[in-house]
Amino acid sequence: MVSVELPSFPSKQGYLACLSAILILSICTCSLCFTRPEGRKCRKLRSMEVENKYVTIKHHIHGLPSSLDFESRSATLTLMIPPGSEDVIVKNLFVSIDPYQINRMKVCSSSQKTVDFARRLHPGHRIDAFGAGRVVASGNAEFKKDELVVGVLGWEEYTVVRPGSMLRKIDSNMDFPLSYHLGILGPSGLTAYAGFYDVCKPKEGEKVFVSAACGSVGHLVGQFGKQSGCYVVGCAGSKKKVELLKEKLGFDDAFNYKEETDLKSALKRYRYFPDGIDIYFDNVGAEVQEAAVANMNAFGRVAVCGVISQYTDAGKQAAPNMLDIIYKRITIRGFLAYDHLSIYDDFVSATSDHIRHGRIQSLEDVSHGLESVPSAFAGLFRGDNVGKKLVQLAADNINSRR
Amino acid sequence: MVSVELPSFPSKQGYLACLSAILILSICTCSLCFTRPEGRKCRKLRSMEVENKYVTIKHHIHGLPSSLDFESRSATLTLMIPPGSEDVIVKNLFVSIDPYQINRMKVCSSSQKTVDFARRLHPGHRIDAFGAGRVVASGNAEFKKDELVVGVLGWEEYTVVRPGSMLRKIDSNMDFPLSYHLGILGPSGLTAYAGFYDVCKPKEGEKVFVSAACGSVGHLVGQFGKQSGCYVVGCAGSKKKVELLKEKLGFDDAFNYKEETDLKSALKRYRYFPDGIDIYFDNVGAEVQEAAVANMNAFGRVAVCGVISQYTDAGKQAAPNMLDIIYKRITIRGFLAYDHLSIYDDFVSATSDHIRHGRIQSLEDVSHGLESVPSAFAGLFRGDNVGKKLVQLAADNINSRR
Structure with a gap:
């Protein structure tokens, strides 16, 4: 049995349509939180607030990146969905660290003008990236609190996924590690x-x-x-x-x-x-x-x-x-x-089968904690990683932590 | 009506299989003439002899070619087919002058090891090239004296086309100039x-x-x-x-x-x-x-x-x-x-139709005489040519000239 469910929210075209939806996502998620003026906040809302840490570039990067090119910032995020909103808030557990992001961090690269997901990043702004996490709050009937999801999230603790972006549920009885959905099955x-x-x-x-x-x-x-x-x-x-x-x-x-x-x-x-x-x-x-x-x-x-x-x-x-x-x-x-999404089903089916029969192995290289994202990323260009580079942002205990 | 007849001698695969047969041809035609010791030659054989002029490289060429890199040589050729031979002797009327030949004239080029027709040329040896001419003598029943042909001939006055090489008859009632069969229809x-x-x-x-x-x-x-x-x-x-x-x-x-x-x-x-x-x-x-x-x-x-x-x-x-x-x-x-020979028929049909209706025009740039081959070739690399570069070796009067 393949643990991947297709399709889910909101596309009907297979979850990897998310890749084509990164632009939409990033436009929708560039504001990290929804806040109300402090004076008018009720106690309940305040109790739902977190300081959502995210990694950003300090400046556009030229040449080899180093950890010093990045910084952590935070923004207040209320972990509640306003009435009428179809947003989904995800606590990120794993984020993907990929070399192509360097081309987005340059002040100029011909790649930035070619496809939506390659567009330029800006200092101080969040960085969208593929990730896996658990739903904290949802205004969308297709996603329920505590469900595991993968999709375009970000180098941050929580991501607010807007309608028009992409998210896919992972079967909680899945027979593969969650991280596989960012690597070998992602x-x-x-x-x-x-x-x-x-x-x-x-x-x-x-x-x-x-x-x-x-x-x-x-x-x-x-x-x-x-x-x-x-x-x-x-x-x-x-x-x-x-x-x-x-x-x-x-x-x-x-x-x-x-x-x-x-x-x-x-x-x-x-x-x-x-x-x-x-x-x-x-x-x-x-x-x-x-x-x-x-x-x-x-x-x-x-x-x-x-x-x-x-x-x-x-x-x-x-x-x-x-x-x-x-x-x-x-x-x-x-x-x-x-x-090449037309072969997505073949890919998942064949690859899952190879994994189950021990014919193909997944190499993963996992760092831990949001603060390790800059060094994990810079390390890609020194060849530090062995296999798929991931950062695990949190152990899967979001219910107990909040 | 298309003036191109397919297939002919010896392949059944369309006349442009000649391109793939250049190696065979050149092996077969590297000896320019068949002679017997002078003392044993009869008068008739001597009367059939010509001094067959050909253009060759003096040395392998490095960089831009010039006329000085070439020289004319000649070898005695008897314009008669020995009993049992299936050779065809062609008096060349037009030869094609193409830039790719420079890669064959180098002492070394990666291209020389890739396909047969790109193999290295040697100083003093004949240079095979696409051409058009008239049959002078034939041991092959498919070709008769005086018929017009195109195929892999050479930068020379006469070419002995051996079996295993390629030659195609041109309809003498053709509605296109002979030169077209080296260019726009070649x-x-x-x-x-x-x-x-x-x-x-x-x-x-x-x-x-x-x-x-x-x-x-x-x-x-x-x-x-x-x-x-x-x-x-x-x-x-x-x-x-x-x-x-x-x-x-x-x-x-x-x-x-x-x-x-x-x-x-x-x-x-x-x-x-x-x-x-x-x-x-x-x-x-x-x-x-x-x-x-x-x-x-x-x-x-x-x-x-x-x-x-x-x-x-x-x-x-x-x-x-x-x-x-x-x-x-x-x-x-x-x-x-x-x-791409599978589209050859489509190509001839469509292109002939375009020509007849004046929708496509052929640009040709013709020099005259075998002695003009070196300068015509060197000129390609200065951009001298306007359209297809050809050298006309002789007016079509081979019957009267011999």
Whole structure:
């Protein structure tokens, strides 16, 4: 049995429509609280008030982020739904820490003008992010107090989810950890699944190269590849990660890119890819993409999922050899998971089945407490994380805490 | 009526299978003549001998080619087919001059190892190339003396076409000039048609940008675009070409890239593409590709047909912004026409119809005489040609000349 219920509130299109609804959400949730002038507040309202802490950027970020670029702020939030409102207030338990957010923190990036969920963040404002939590108060009949939910929440203790945004209930009898719904069964999982199957269109026996192979998406792509009968090699940034890929996740081979002085040679046929590369799942861009294209077979496919090396260094742009692109008829295709919702049901069904049978494993890297969000985020760009990076904001004891 | 007959000798798969057969051809035709020791030659054989002139490279070429990189040589050829041979000897009337040949003339290029017809050329050896001519002698029942043919011939006066190579008869009552079968109805036309329709998959009203828009392929792509209801802008390298594109070929707009100091700005929405670019048909690579990607709409497509600026300057590699590729879900796809033979019949039918009704025009740029081949070829890289570059080797009077 799959623990995921679809659809829920408010969309009828599968919960990952939430990804496309982030703009709506953030417009709706940019004011963190609803307050009334103190003088007119009744005692009951005051007793429902909390200081809702959130993490924000102090200024737009240029280059590598550090914890010092962030600060915590708070705003008073009344944990009650005004009459007539369909808001849902969620106490956040886990929030997702994803590299793409850095592009929103820049003063300017071409990505900010392309899709709603990539728009620029502003210093002092809340930061919307995928998360999981428990309903504290609800004006929507579809959500009841204490129900577990996932959706677009934020780097904050509580999120007020307005109508027009997205939230999905999680079966409380679910047979997977709540965190899986942010990772392997959430956006990271769909990104890996859609990118690998919809974009790369693998055939059994093909040779697959994955960069950032210990990342939230990469470690799943490699495992999907193995499940599809492909030969899979990953690269990562430490010996520990390389061992993990080979020994725990079943990659055919893996290497530490930091130890390779010449990536093109490292990928050459006589080493990791004796028969060339058919599919390159790109999470890093720059010279790794160039090396992959140079070692590709005819009709090779590059799925560009992320280019983390370019996110913090605009000079690190891949310049794949266009002679290879032409003569080997290579396709380079950028993609976003939310264009692939048509395969969402397949993704959940197949992935859940793989997990239950022990065929695919989820790597998670969890930090604790809202105050750890800045360092968790900055750590992504140093390669600190092993698998999906999450911050657990609270133990699941919201009833007792309030 | 379409003047193209399919299939002919020896393939049953449409005459453009010749493109895939170039390797076979060149192996078969690398010895230019069949001779016997002079002492044993009979008078009749001697009377059938010609000195077959051909153009070859003096050395492998690095950077921009010049006429001085080439030389003419000759080899004795007996214009008679030995008993039992299925060879066909063709007197070449037109040969095609194409930029991609420069990649074969280099001492090393990644392209040389990818497809048969791109393999390296050697100093002193003949250079195979698409051409049209008249049969002088034939050991194959499908070809008779004096018939007009097109196929893979060479930069030479006569070509001995061996079995396993490709040749196609042209209807002597054809209603198009012979040269069209090398350009608009030949490989250049198929490249434009396949690249535009199969790779770019245009929709009516989409915005199309074509570089090297006065080139052999570009001028056709733009016209196909107009026939499909697209908005088409081309760039070229001279005022004369720009005027031609706008005034003769019906492009919506065109500009001289040499006059633009900032291509990204030139393509910006408020100038040539007020609504962004949906399709970029790339013939040049480098900064033009980068500028196109920067100004692309979501789900934009780049068909990489050629990157002439990189052919003679390896440092001129395009580095399209991968953030754009991801967030705008752009596809960059290299292609070769010979992978698209399944649409060959459609291509000939549709293009012939366009020509007959005056909807599409063929631009040809013809030089004369084998000795003009080196300068014609070198001129491609200076942008000298306007349209399809051909060299006419002889007037069609082969019967009277021999």
